Amino acid sequence: MRLAILAIAVLASPGLQAWNCEHERRIETSLDLAGSESLMVRAAAGDLEIIGSSEGTVAEIEGRVCASKEEWAEQAAVDTRDGKKAEIVVELPDTEGNWSLLGGSYAYMDLRLTVPDNLPLEVRDSSGDIEIEGVGEVSVKDSSGDIEIEDSRGPVFVEDSSGDIEFTDIGGDVTVESDSSGDIDGRDIQGSVLVRHDSSGDIDFRDVSRDFTVERDSSGEISANRIGGDFVVERDGSGDINALNVKGEVSIPDDSS
Structure with missing residues (x-):
């Protein structure tokens, strides 16, 4: 019985549940980078794809949010800040302390960006x-x-x-x-x-x-x-x-x- 409980705990661990998407939400927005001298991208848990484009000055932002709770999917956001040092920041709810034996708790965002290819790019990422x-x-x-x-x-x-x-x-x-x-x-x-x-x-x-x-x-x-x-x-x-x-x-x- 003890071995069975341990096996359930491993299968339900948050790290192994990352591929789940019980509650999904899509985010689409953009950021005008005309006049910007650099772009900082602060991602969180989830995969990140960035493609440079020689057309225009606008960054196109597409996010796919996955969470084990509907309210967490709704709380996830992408913040944008223009100016000389522009930023694109992923905001995810805090899921710490919500894990249980019956299922892992998770929230992550896969992010796809199309950005001007002439801007210096700085990326900070936690996992994915x-x-x-x-x-x-x-x-x-x-x-x-x-x-x-x-x-x-x-x-x-x-x-x-x-x-x-x-x-x-x-x-x-x-x-x-x-x-x-x-x-x-x-x-x-x-x-x-x-x-x-x-x-x-x-x-x-x-x-x-x-x-x-x-x-x-x-x-x-x-x-x-x-x-x-x-x-x-x-x-x-x-x-x-x-x-x-x-x-x-x-x-x-x-x-x-």
Whole structure:
């Protein structure tokens, strides 16, 4: 009997209920960014998709709210603030303390944005996957979930706690400030790549036009292929280091495999 109760508790946990959508609500709005110099997006639980557009100055906002209670779905909102430093902010009700053995309590919002591609973009996210395409300068700080950034002019800055990170067709420098867990993968980078601190997971970059540097890696394999500048690994804990077709110098710790 005790094992059965534990099994029910696991199945009803909020993390495993994230795909549920007992009460759904759609939100559609827009934000005029004429005169804005940057855009901050503060998302919450849920997936986030951002697509850059060269047409117009208006950000189109589409949200899909899912919640275990109808009132929570109604309370969810997207706040917008114009001005030089414009903001799009997701507001979700507090579900803490409402979980029960009979079912998980949850509220999340999947957000899709179409934004002008000429504005520097800053993203703050708590959980859920992030997909960004066709923008310029972008900075992302994320707690959990995969991150994909493609077809963007850059530069690109990412700070992540958990989840895979993928860069494709970036027109400027790429910096990964920190990544606690998950693989980091990149290809077609028209600039330099700097990974400051990676705790676990593989690192793999291909077709980088300038230098590729890893300052500190705790565990996982590091691979570099078709690097236009130097390939440097300053500190490495464990895992193989592979380098192919590097035009500049290759510098790795002496005790690396």
